[in-house]
Amino acid sequence: MRKKFISERLGEFISDLFGTGTGWLTFIGAMILIFYIVLAIFSPQIAPYNPTERVGRSLTAPNDQFIFGTDNLGRDVLSRVIYGARIALMIAFIAVAIAAGVGVPLGLISGFLGGPLDRVLTLIMDAIYSFPGLILAIAIAAVLGPGVINIAISIAVVYTPTYFKVIRNQVSSVKSELYVEAAKALGAKNREILMKYIFPNVLPSIVVVLSMNLADAIMTEAGLSFLGLGIAPPTPDWGFDLSNGQRFVLSKAWWGLLFPGIAIITVVLGFSMFSEGLNELINPTIRERR
Amino acid sequence: MIFEAKDLKIYYKTKKGFVKAVDNISLSVEKGQTVGLVGESGCGKSTFGQGILRILPPSTFYSGSLKIENQELLGIPESSMRKIRGKKIGMIFQDPMTSLNPVMRIEKLFYETLRTHEPEITEEEARKRTAKVLEKVGIEPERMREYSFQFSGGMRQRVMIALTLVLNPLLVIADEPTTSLDVIVQAQIMNLLNELRKEYDMSMILITHDLGVVAEMADKICVMYAGHIVEEALSEDLYYRPKHPYTELLLKSIPNTNINDLELKYIPGSPPDLLNPPIGCRFAPRCPYKKEICEKKVPPTVKVDKTKVKCWLYSEVEQ
Amino acid sequence: MIRVNNLKKYFPVKRTVGEVLLRVPQRFVKAVDGIDFTISKGETFGLVGESGSGKTTTGRLILRLVEPTSGKIFFEDIEITKLSKEELRKFRKNMQIIFQDPMAALNPYMKVGEAIKHGLEIHNIGDINKERKNMVMKMLERVNLSPPEDFYYRYPHELSGGQKQRIVIARALILKPKFVVADEAIAMLDVSVRSQLLKLLIDLKNEFDLTFLFITHDLATTKYICNKIGVMYLGKIVEIGNFKEIYNEPLHPYTKALISAVPEPDPKKKKEKLIPEGEVPNPINPPSGCKFHPRCPYAMDVCKVEEPSLKEFKNRKIACHLY
Numbered sequence: 001m002r003k004k005f006i007s008e009r010l011g012e013f014i015s016d017l018f019g020t021g022t023g024w025l026t027f028i029g030a031m032i033l034i035f036y037i038v039l040a041i042f043s044p045q046i047a048p049y050n051p052t053e054r055v056g057r058s059l060t061a062p063n064d065q066f067i068f069g070t071d072n073l074g075r076d077v078l079s080r081v082i083y084g085a086r087i088a089l090m091i092a093f094i095a096v097a098i099a100a101g102v103g104v105p106l107g108l109i110s111g112f113l114g115g116p117l118d119r120v121l122t123l124i125m126d127a128i129y130s131f132p133g134l135i136l137a138i139a140i141a142a143v144l145g146p147g148v149i150n151i152a153i154s155i156a157v158v159y160t161p162t163y164f165k166v167i168r169n170q171v172s173s174v175k176s177e178l179y180v181e182a183a184k185a186l187g188a189k190n191r192e193i194l195m196k197y198i199f200p201n202v203l204p205s206i207v208v209v210l211s212m213n214l215a216d217a218i219m220t221e222a223g224l225s226f227l228g229l230g231i232a233p234p235t236p237d238w239g240f241d242l243s244n245g246q247r248f249v250l251s252k253a254w255w256g257l258l259f260p261g262i263a264i265i266t267v268v269l270g271f272s273m274f275s276e277g278l279n280e281l282i283n284p285t286i287r288e289r290r
Numbered sequence: 291m292i293f294e295a296k297d298l299k300i301y302y303k304t305k306k307g308f309v310k311a312v313d314n315i316s317l318s319v320e321k322g323q324t325v326g327l328v329g330e331s332g333c334g335k336s337t338f339g340q341g342i343l344r345i346l347p348p349s350t351f352y353s354g355s356l357k358i359e360n361q362e363l364l365g366i367p368e369s370s371m372r373k374i375r376g377k378k379i380g381m382i383f384q385d386p387m388t389s390l391n392p393v394m395r396i397e398k399l400f401y402e403t404l405r406t407h408e409p410e411i412t413e414e415e416a417r418k419r420t421a422k423v424l425e426k427v428g429i430e431p432e433r434m435r436e437y438s439f440q441f442s443g444g445m446r447q448r449v450m451i452a453l454t455l456v457l458n459p460l461l462v463i464a465d466e467p468t469t470s471l472d473v474i475v476q477a478q479i480m481n482l483l484n485e486l487r488k489e490y491d492m493s494m495i496l497i498t499h500d501l502g503v504v505a506e507m508a509d510k511i512c513v514m515y516a517g518h519i520v521e522e523a524l525s526e527d528l529y530y531r532p533k534h535p536y537t538e539l540l541l542k543s544i545p546n547t548n549i550n551d552l553e554l555k556y557i558p559g560s561p562p563d564l565l566n567p568p569i570g571c572r573f574a575p576r577c578p579y580k581k582e583i584c585e586k587k588v589p590p591t592v593k594v595d596k597t598k599v600k601c602w603l604y605s606e607v608e609q
Numbered sequence: 610m611i612r613v614n615n616l617k618k619y620f621p622v623k624r625t626v627g628e629v630l631l632r633v634p635q636r637f638v639k640a641v642d643g644i645d646f647t648i649s650k651g652e653t654f655g656l657v658g659e660s661g662s663g664k665t666t667t668g669r670l671i672l673r674l675v676e677p678t679s680g681k682i683f684f685e686d687i688e689i690t691k692l693s694k695e696e697l698r699k700f701r702k703n704m705q706i707i708f709q710d711p712m713a714a715l716n717p718y719m720k721v722g723e724a725i726k727h728g729l730e731i732h733n734i735g736d737i738n739k740e741r742k743n744m745v746m747k748m749l750e751r752v753n754l755s756p757p758e759d760f761y762y763r764y765p766h767e768l769s770g771g772q773k774q775r776i777v778i779a780r781a782l783i784l785k786p787k788f789v790v791a792d793e794a795i796a797m798l799d800v801s802v803r804s805q806l807l808k809l810l811i812d813l814k815n816e817f818d819l820t821f822l823f824i825t826h827d828l829a830t831t832k833y834i835c836n837k838i839g840v841m842y843l844g845k846i847v848e849i850g851n852f853k854e855i856y857n858e859p860l861h862p863y864t865k866a867l868i869s870a871v872p873e874p875d876p877k878k879k880k881e882k883l884i885p886e887g888e889v890p891n892p893i894n895p896p897s898g899c900k901f902h903p904r905c906p907y908a909m910d911v912c913k914v915e916e917p918s919l920k921e922f923k924n925r926k927i928a929c930h931l932y
Contacts, residue, residue: 178713185674186728186780187701196727200718330799331770442888472659473826477870477884499799502872525876543804544874545829549856554811554833556804560769 026277032270040085047079051236059253069255071241072248075234077255081263083236088267091152091231092217096210098156103163104206110164111171112194122168129161133216134223141229151230155220159213166209170202177201211275215268222264238264292493293319293342293379293461297354300334300341308351309564311337313517315354316591317495319461324487324494326504326525329514332561335497338514339465342495343375344368359460377407380459384466386446390438396420396449397434400456407457419456426489427452427482444475448482455490462494468503480506501544505529513537516562516572518588523597533599536573571602579603610820611648611671611788616641616680618666622893638892640666642844643680645919648788648837653814653821655835655852657828657867661889662841664824668790671822672704673697684788702732705781709793711773715765721776722761725749728784748779752809771802775809782813790822795830807833829871832856840864843892843900850925860922861929862905899930907931 039046049055054074055066062069068077106125110118128136140154174180175198183197224230225239233240238260245256300312311334319325329335340346342356344363356363358378363371375381383389391399400420404411421431427448438446447467454462467483468476484507487494498504504511504525511528513521513536521534532538542555559576562568568575574584581602589602619637641663648654656664669675671682673689682689684704692700708714715724725745728734735741742761749757752775765773774794781789791810795803811834814821823835831838831852838856839849840863848861859865862885869883885904890896896903902912911930919926 178708178710179716181674182706182708182714182777182780183716183727185672185701185706186784187698187731188727189698189731192727192731196719197716200716203718330801444888472889473828473870474659474866474884475888476872478886480872481884500872501800501874505874505876506872529874529876540801541874543801545804545827545832546875547829547868547871547873549832549853552833554804554808556808557801558805560771560802 024277025273029270029272029274029277032266033274036085036089036267036270039082040089043082043086047076047082049076049079051075051079051083052234059248059251059256061253062255068259069253071244071256072253077241077259080236080241081238081259084238084241084260084263085267087148087231087235087237088218088221088264091148091155091221092214094149094152095155095159095217095221096213098152099159099213100163100206100210102156103160104167107164107167108171108194108199108202111168112175112190112198114172118168121164125161125164128157129165131158133158134220137220137224138227138229141224146230146232148231151221151224154224155217158220159217162213163206163209166205167202170205171198174198174201208275208278211271211278215271215275218264218267218271291318292321292323292359293495294357295338295342295354296357298338298341298356299351299353300337300346301351302337302346303349303351304565307565310517310567311564312341313567315514315517315519317512317519317522319493319495321493322487322491323510324492324496324508326508326511327495327497327514328499328501328504328511330499330561332564333514334517334564335499335514336465339381339463339495339497342463343379343381344371345375373407376403376454376457376459378460380454380457380462382447382450382454382462382464382467384469386438386443386450386470390446390449390453392437392439395435395437396424399438399449400434400453403453404456420452423452423456424449426455426486443471444478447471447475447479451479451483451486455486458490460493462492463497464494465497466499467496469498469500476503483507501541513540516567517564518572518600519591520573520600521597522599527595527597531595531597533594533597533604534573534601535577535579535603539578571600610650610652610685611654611822612681612683613644613646613667613671614681614683615643615645616667616670616682617643617678618663618670618675619678636893639844639895640892641670641677644839644841644844644846646839646846646849648820648822650820651818652837653823653835655823655825655831655838656841657825657831657838658841659826659867659889661843661892663844664826664841665792667841668706668792668822668824672701672706672790674706699732702728702734702784703786704788704790705784705786706790706792707774707777707781707794709796711770711777711797712765714777715773717765719764720762721765721768721773722749722763724765725776725780725783728780732784734784744783745779748783751813752776752779754779770798771806774798774806778806778809778813782817782819785817786819788820788822790824792824793826794823796825796827803830810834827871828856828867840867843889843895845900845928846919846926847901847929848925848927849919850927854924858923860925860927860932862907862931863901899928 052075055076056070056074058070058072058074060066060070066076068081071077106121110121137154137158140157141151144150144154180193180197183193221230222239222242225237226243230239231237241260242257245260249257295315295317298312298315301308301310315338327335327338341352352364358374363374397417397420401413401416404416420434424431424434429445429448438449441449468479471479480503486492496504496508508525511523511525512519513534515536521537528537532541539557543557557576562572562575570585570587571589574580577584584602589600590605591598591600592604594604618641619639622636622638624633624635644667656667658664666675670677677690715721722745725748726741729741729744735744745761746757749760754760754772754775795806798806807830823831825831835852838852839846840861842863848855848864855864859868865883866885885906887904898914899912899917902908909930917928917930919928922932
């Protein structure tokens with residue numbers, strides 16, 4: 001028998017760890033995410049140059065000194081992409097935290113209590129939901145003005161209904177499960193039923209929506225700054241760099257567009273793969289069937 | 291002989307390893323014969339039924355031999371298998387709600403089924419044959435314009451039976467055909483199956499967990515335990531002269547209709563995990579007559595009178 | 610101990626938009642339509658019927674898991690139907706239920722030990738967590754799940770059907786209730802496991818001095834546990850009385866049918882079966898008169914028009930024009 005490659009052994013180990021094909025997906029997704037999170041946290045240590053300073057000639061093609069080239073103001077594209085991860089992830093995490101923080105409790109209460117409160121909340125959330133996401137975010141961002149928190153809030157408003165709807169629908173179906181009736185028969189209080197019996201059963205879907213939502217939030221953030229509604233320049237930002245870069249594509253400076261673009265695509269892909277795999281791994285009943 | 295399974299093994303793959311759901315099973319069905327396959331959930335009886343039609347997940351491992359009218363089924367390609375399903379071997383499932391397509395009218399359901407095997411058939415001809423077979427199962431032919439959800443549970447099971455019979459298969463596999471029905475409807479369906487099998491000279495494998503159900507119908511009964519057939523006997527022999535300890539205890543644990551017999555008997559313990567079944571006889575851990583050899587070696591199947599039994603108690607008798 | 614007076618539960622049938630516009634009157638499914646019975650202390654009352662007979666709804670009504678449309682339920686001298694929500698919640702430790710489907714009755718994200726312990730926490734039984742845990746361990750052992758440490762920390766999906774049902778039984782009985790509703794508690798289990806659990810229920814009944822409402826569709830199992838039975842058909846009790854007498858000599862044609870439909874494992878006893886035609890009719894549109902008349906082999910003209918009431922006959926009560 002031939003000797004196994006290291007990558008093969010690593011693969012087997014990971015495969016054992018997760019046991020399934022989707023495990024791979026999750027693993028690759030997680031790797032991408034860890035990579036970007038490390039970039040974001042340690043950008044001052046990793047980036048070769050200051051991202052907001054002129055360090056070379058304008059529009060230098062990728063070379064040994066500037067691996068990703070420089071932009072029209074002579075700033076290092078690689079450094080900007082690295083620092084860009086910081087802004088993108090920070091805004092995405094804050095936005096998602098706000099959206100979940102508002103949407104999840106409202107969804108829980110609305111689904112559990114039902115009645116008039118549920119109808120009013122559902123109507124409001126549906127109204128927000130029916131707007132095209134980016135347009136709504138643009139409108140709110142325009143009103144609130146630039147700034148990390150403001151951008152995060154505009155994105156959060158767009159996604160709050162997603163949490164609300166997912167949780168509300170789940171709760172109203174879990175509510176009619178036999179184990180909830182069993183808890184009622186034991187004499188449990190409503191609060192206990194909600195926290196001990198219903199919440200754990202909707203938690204997996206919250207986690208999955210959360211990670212999928214992060215991908216969306218990053219795209220929306222990039223969209224906003226692409227349109228000039230994001231963080232004020234010169235702060236490095238993928239969306240802004242993308243719009244800046246595309247102005248010079250005609251002068252054959254493709255690198256200003258390509259690298260921020262790749263960054264957005266891979267990070268979104270990473271989140272998607274991770275959440276997809278998570279969806280199956282987190283659910284004990286699905287796990288059991290394998 | 292219409293159907294024969296020989297040394298059949300069906301293992302399916304899980305994360306933890308192979309589940310030996312059917313392990314070295316041999317079973318044959320003569321023309322016009324009804325064979326009851328009895329066992330508790332997880333003994334492999336449904337896997338056996340589905341394995342014959344090869345409708346198990348693709349990663350399932352098969353070995354041994356499966357013959358319908360001397361045609362070997364194991365190893366033939368999926369395209370040939372499709373011609374066998376329905377036409378040569380029909381299947382009646384437990385839950386008629388999920389096994390009938392709810393968006394098709396009954397007549398369309400029959401037409402599509404017939405057309406799969408007889409591509410030239412006209413709608414007119416299909417309707418005629420549908421009407422005839424529906425009448426046989428006690429449904430007014432006019433109702434073929436309706437959808438399956440408009441039928442009650444028992445009626446739906448009748449449709450399912452008609453849908454199986456319309457192709458006039460050589461062998462019918464009925465997998466718990468009455469389990470999801472109420473007692474009275476259950477009795478109605480069993481009566482119907484009993485009449486039909488005489489009329490069509492049907493060969494059938496009746497899979498069920500309820501010894502009461504098979505006793506009323508089957509000529510021969512096979513008792514399955516943890517992937518093995520532990521006893522194969524004529525219905526009367528099985529009831530009056532059970533050989534295998536499992537059969538004996540199982541019979542005792544069924545509540546009978548005698549009101550004065552109030553002693554409740556049961557088999558202690560639970561069936562083994564088929565991922566790692568016991569090395570010897572699979573019933574040994576629960577068996578009251580267990581001997582040393584039982585835990586070491588799988589007993590051979592021996593013939594005692596007219597009964598075939600897989601138990602060490604009888605192998606010694608032979609020696 | 611339990612007294613039920615003229616208990617009714619009508620579920621409204623959803624109307625379509627067209628029906629609302631056309632002012633079609635609201636229709637009801639009369640799931641339970643005026644039933645009376647009493648269960649004495651220590652007795653086991655078997656409620657028998659097919660699906661759609663209202664037997665499960667009756668069980669839930671008595672525990673007020675479903676609010677009755679009208680009627681009264683007494684538990685000893687307390688009128689359950691009059692208790693406020695908070696009073697009822699506290700009262701629940703006296704009456705418990707064992708469900709049919711043990712998988713669905715257990716929270717998949719709660720360790721089974723915790724599930725049993727939760728009842729103790731709700732009703733403040735036991736002082737400290739350690740004491741409660743000990744009580745759970747003892748209960749686990751009592752329902753033959755030993756060693757209990759092996760089971761306490763498991764999740765429901767790691768247990769077999771029979772083991773899960775033992776957990777459900779333990780959860781109900783750890784509160785030391787006086788009255789237990791067993792709703793088809795062993796119907797979903799395998800034959801050999803079924804008898805094991807029936808044995809366990811009988812033992813526990815004697816040990817805990819329980820009063821049982823045993824809801825089932827299977828007449829054969831009632832003989833081991835029931836003193837008294839009531840046969841239900843489409844929301845009404847058609848025959849009620851001492852178990853042995855009814856079983857030996859069923860009088861109502863529906864009771865006769867139910868008894869003769871029990872599958873018989875003895876091939877020589879291929880008995881002449883009295884199986885009525887057809888199935889339980891749609892409860893939205895029940896037949897006129899006696900609800901069983903379209904399927905009844907003895908139906909007379911009067912049966913189509915007049916609904917029979919429950920009358921005393923031969924030491925029991927029966928709703929049939931024949932008697």
